[in-house]
Amino acid sequence: MGKNLLFPPGPGADPLHIVYEEDGLKRESSAPCQLNCPAGIDIPSYIALIGRGEYDKAIAIIRNDNPFPWVCGLICPNPCEQWCQRRYLDKALCIKDLKGLAARMVMEKGTGYLIPEPKERYSEKVAVIGSGPAGLTAAYFLAWQGYRVTVFEAMPEPGGLMIAGIPEFRLPRDFVRREIQAIRDMGVEIVVNTPIGDEVSLDELRNQGYKAFFLGIGAWEGLRLGIEGENDYPQVISALEFLKDVSFGKKIKPANSVAIVGGGNAAIDAARTCVRLGSQSVSIVYRRTRSEMPAHFEEIIQMAEEGIHVHQLTIPSKILGSYGKIDFLECLMATLGEPDESGRRRPTAVSGSEYKMPVGAVIGAIGQKPAIRRYPGFGYLDLTRRETIRVRSHNQQTNVPDVFAGGDAVTGPATVVEAIGGGKRAAFAIHAFLRDLKMPEIVPPRPRTMIPPIVLDYHKKSFIQRQEIPLIDLDRRMHSFDRVELGLDEIAGREEAKRCMRCDICERCGKCVEVCRDRLGVSAIRFFHSGESSLILKDYVHGLPKCIGCGSCVNICPTGALQLEDRDGERVLLMSGTVINRIKLETCEGCGAQYVTKVMVRHVEKLIEAPEEAFEQKLCQDCKRISKAFKMVGETPDFSVQRIQ
Amino acid sequence: MSEYYIYQDQKRCIGCRACEVHCKTKNDVPVGASFCKIIPVGPKVQDGIPRIKFIFMPCFHCETPWCVSACPTGAMQRRTEDGIVSVDKSLCIGCKACITACPWGSPQWNKETGRVFKCDYCKDRIDEGLEPACVTGCTTAALKWVSPSESSSLKREKFAKKITQGAPTS
Ligand SMILES: Cc1cc2nc3c(=O)[nH]c(=O)nc-3n(C[C@H](O)[C@H](O)[C@H](O)COP(=O)(O)OP(=O)(O)OC[C@H]3O[C@@H](n4cnc5c(N)ncnc54)[C@H](O)[C@@H]3O)c2cc1C
Ligand code: SF4
Ligand code: SF4
Ligand code: SF4
Ligand code: SF4
Ligand code: SF4
Numbered sequence: 001m002g003k004n005l006l007f008p009p010g011p012g013a014d015p016l017h018i019v020y021e022e023d024g025l026k027r028e029s030s031a032p033c034q035l036n037c038p039a040g041i042d043i044p045s046y047i048a049l050i051g052r053g054e055y056d057k058a059i060a061i062i063r064n065d066n067p068f069p070w071v072c073g074l075i076c077p078n079p080c081e082q083w084c085q086r087r088y089l090d091k092a093l094c095i096k097d098l099k100g101l102a103a104r105m106v107m108e109k110g111t112g113y114l115i116p117e118p119k120e121r122y123s124e125k126v127a128v129i130g131s132g133p134a135g136l137t138a139a140y141f142l143a144w145q146g147y148r149v150t151v152f153e154a155m156p157e158p159g160g161l162m163i164a165g166i167p168e169f170r171l172p173r174d175f176v177r178r179e180i181q182a183i184r185d186m187g188v189e190i191v192v193n194t195p196i197g198d199e200v201s202l203d204e205l206r207n208q209g210y211k212a213f214f215l216g217i218g219a220w221e222g223l224r225l226g227i228e229g230e231n232d233y234p235q236v237i238s239a240l241e242f243l244k245d246v247s248f249g250k251k252i253k254p255a256n257s258v259a260i261v262g263g264g265n266a267a268i269d270a271a272r273t274c275v276r277l278g279s280q281s282v283s284i285v286y287r288r289t290r291s292e293m294p295a296h297f298e299e300i301i302q303m304a305e306e307g308i309h310v311h312q313l314t315i316p317s318k319i320l321g322s323y324g325k326i327d328f329l330e331c332l333m334a335t336l337g338e339p340d341e342s343g344r345r346r347p348t349a350v351s352g353s354e355y356k357m358p359v360g361a362v363i364g365a366i367g368q369k370p371a372i373r374r375y376p377g378f379g380y381l382d383l384t385r386r387e388t389i390r391v392r393s394h395n396q397q398t399n400v401p402d403v404f405a406g407g408d409a410v411t412g413p414a415t416v417v418e419a420i421g422g423g424k425r426a427a428f429a430i431h432a433f434l435r436d437l438k439m440p441e442i443v444p445p446r447p448r449t450m451i452p453p454i455v456l457d458y459h460k461k462s463f464i465q466r467q468e469i470p471l472i473d474l475d476r477r478m479h480s481f482d483r484v485e486l487g488l489d490e491i492a493g494r495e496e497a498k499r500c501m502r503c504d505i506c507e508r509c510g511k512c513v514e515v516c517r518d519r520l521g522v523s524a525i526r527f528f529h530s531g532e533s534s535l536i537l538k539d540y541v542h543g544l545p546k547c548i549g550c551g552s553c554v555n556i557c558p559t560g561a562l563q564l565e566d567r568d569g570e571r572v573l574l575m576s577g578t579v580i581n582r583i584k585l586e587t588c589e590g591c592g593a594q595y596v597t598k599v600m601v602r603h604v605e606k607l608i609e610a611p612e613e614a615f616e617q618k619l620c621q622d623c624k625r626i627s628k629a630f631k632m633v634g635e636t637p638d639f640s641v642q643r644i645q
Numbered sequence: 646m647s648e649y650y651i652y653q654d655q656k657r658c659i660g661c662r663a664c665e666v667h668c669k670t671k672n673d674v675p676v677g678a679s680f681c682k683i684i685p686v687g688p689k690v691q692d693g694i695p696r697i698k699f700i701f702m703p704c705f706h707c708e709t710p711w712c713v714s715a716c717p718t719g720a721m722q723r724r725t726e727d728g729i730v731s732v733d734k735s736l737c738i739g740c741k742a743c744i745t746a747c748p749w750g751s752p753q754w755n756k757e758t759g760r761v762f763k764c765d766y767c768k769d770r771i772d773e774g775l776e777p778a779c780v781t782g783c784t785t786a787a788l789k790w791v792s793p794s795e796s797s798s799l800k801r802e803k804f805a806k807k808i809t810q811g812a813p814t815s
Contacts, residue, residue, distance in 0.1 A: 011756070596745055
């Protein structure tokens with residue numbers, strides 16, 4: 001263990017668990033937010049830095065794992081928040097918006113992102129195919145490791161769905177471009193308008209000297225609706241093509257009245273885009289019910305506010321029209337039956353329930369798959385049943401040894417942060433492949449710098465409420481592509497950061513609870529089971545009224561999360577930076593030291609049934625010795641006697 | 646009181662603290678803690694001469710030790726056969742109740758282990774037929790190990806009375 005302990009641990013601290021500064025690192029995090037982040041970002045540390053206003057450092061921590069803090073700060077579906085322990089107290093932290101705040105502060109008010117310098121320089125060239133978040137992340141980590149990276153992109157601008165899919169009112173393009181520029185600044189070359197796999201094959205790139213490949217081609221082939229009339233009208237379009245056109249400037253409404261088929265993000269984004277383009281009546285047609293929609297919750301709410309109607313339990317059956325134009329979408333009503341393999345209940349059509357919905361255009365958004373069959377030049381890649389590229393899960397390697405893949409091309413339509421995670425894993429595996437190192441078999445926990453928590457009293461901490469994210473007004477939303485969610489401002493962000501309970505420090509092993517209850521018999525510190533398999537301190541809101549301040553819990557805590565400090569007449573008990581108790585101290589009548597808590601003295605008095613006068617004089621253990629020695633020879637104690645250790 | 650006691654002939658003691666040093670060495674006691682302690686009382690002028698008394702303060706291994714009553718875990722124990730009071734360190738949780746309870750300031754805090762340790766009359770040595778380290782190390786033979794065989798009940802009572810002057814317990 002190092003000398004400069006960040007959290008002076010009790011004697012029970014275990015070097016494997018303790019947060020120590022020998023190399024400034026703690027090996028593994030116990031924070032559920034970090035454990036459930038597909039990019040593995042050290043969330044509690046960057047939140048603490050935001051709480052102190054150190055935005056540059058916060059961004060540096062995020063960019064250790066994720067080159068797109070700003071993008072993720074705006075549109076990440078934040079799986080981390082769904083695991084945030086704070087939700088058992090009140091509500092989860094605004095983890096996503098805190099990230100967005102840090103990025104904005106550094107980009108707009110600060111000096112921009114720090115461009116990491118590689119430690120080594122290698123001569124090997126690596127080719128990345130596709131410039132979505134997966135490809136660009138792989139490029140970022142490969143360049144950081146010291147490789148020469150070229151990214152090939154089929155479209156005229158890099159960014160994948162961040163540029164050509166996710167609508168501007170959720171993800172302003174300016175932000176994406178600046179984060180991509182930061183990757184270019186590392187020396188990554190991006191070649192646009194250059195699809196690979198048909199005219200230019202991987203073998204050709206091999207001949208040009210590329211030693212390894214990353215395929216991040218996304219999932220761009222829209223699934224067909226498979227209904228009558230689908231191929232007969234030009235007003236039947238796929239959501240991705242539609243959003244791409246709008247993104248690249250073709251801002252024309254498909255029709256006055258539009259039906260969008262599907263319940264995911266693509267469906268809702270297409271619908272909200274139609275509203276902004278001026279369509280009068282926009283409906284979503286979905287087979288199951290609103291609560292089964294895979295789209296993010298906020299989006300479903302915001303969509304409803306914007307006047308988009310959801311036809312639940314509705315299955316489209318036919319597209320009808322005249323003179324090359326759509327007139328109606330015919331639909332059937334459905335009921336939900338037994339759950340299917342995805343665990344969701346399977347809708348079945350009710351026969352005879354047909355009805356006609358008058359529409360001028362139909363947008364299909366029922367899913368996409370990688371367009372892999374369009375690119376024979378990739379060679380013989382193993383595919384899954386869903387026609388996604390098959391890889392080894394921890395190193396993203398395909399059946400062709402020098403070809404790695406990640407993002408939607410592997411997972412099917414997923415999220416930006418999962419694509420980032422895939423790109424990152426692939427970059428480390430490509431490094432291992434090129435350097436002839438052992439291929440990663442698991443994703444190793446990333447050694448991390450431990451940022452000290454923000455110290456705050458339990459009642460203050462527990463009463464700060466989750467900040468509301470302001471939205472622009474509805475009228476502006478419906479008539480422009482302006483960003484809808486405004487994010488946190490600095491003051492709100494700093495308050496929000498204080499709510500974090502620092503689950504990375506305490507591992508919730510329960511040893512403190514055990515010792516206090518079963519050994520000491522006091523039961524002051526208590527946890528309750530919060531959902532899954534994890535624990536949370538029970539008395540965050542009330543403190544520990546029964547605590548006698550003995551410190552047994554501190555002695556046994558393996559992580560150093562628990563700490564005792566005597567100051568200003570009080571014994572302060574801290575857990576992960578939160579003051580969970582303050583107890584008054586007794587002052588020694590001999591030397592003036594504050595040596596024990598007042599409640600401890602009363603507790604012991606009761607236990608030993610001593611005569612009352614026994615504890616009348618309050619003396620610390622050293623002064624007790626002195627006092628007794630003097631009394632043994634019939635003298636009055638003199639506490640000024642020299643004390644030798 | 647235990648079967649044994651350490652008698653200190655205060656006239657012989659010169660305050661050299663060899664007892665403390667031997668105790669520390671034998672018991673591996675780090676800085677800040679001491680199982681036994683010499684407390685100087687005085688100097689005080691007696692018959693025209695300034696005199697200082699050095700009082701040897703180990704644990705007195707009380708008859709009904711408050712440290713034992715206060716201990717919630719049973720770590721603090723009184724050996725039934727001879728009354729030696731000692732800590733079973735595998736049971737101690739470091740709550741310091743014994744430190745608060747003992748009127749003599751005997752149980753000591755071990756910062757490194759987060760547990761209490763204390764004078765146990767060097768019971769390992771006693772069990773081997775030796776004397777405690779402090780007694781062995783005393784340079785002037787002021788400390789005497791008094792075992793049951795050589796102590797008349799009268800002597801023991803006198804000693805007990807002396808050490809309990811002003812003390813609420815025996
Ligand atoms: C409408 C919509 C909204 C979404 N909203 C969110 C959201 O809010 N939050 C979230 O986290 N995720 C969201 N997603 C999902 C997210 O955008 C994707 O999961 C993510 O972009 C996948 O990244 P990727 O790098 O794998 O692929 P993509 O972003 O699809 O990038 C693939 C790139 O590869 C290029 N390419 C393809 N083939 C070739 C080739 N042969 N040669 C060269 N280049 C090629 C493509 O042109 C494209 O630029 C949304 C998706 C859609 C469609
Ligand atoms: S309280 Fe903080 S550390 Fe704990 S899960 Fe939430 S964000 Fe993560
Ligand atoms: S300090 Fe308080 S919470 Fe900790 S063991 Fe002692 S009584 Fe229990
Ligand atoms: S549960 Fe208690 S003992 Fe365990 S790490 Fe957390 S604070 Fe420490
Ligand atoms: S530690 Fe104190 S109370 Fe316990 S036996 Fe020794 S002198 Fe008595
Ligand atoms: S510190 Fe150890 S020996 Fe003393 S009372 Fe507590 S558990 Fe018992």
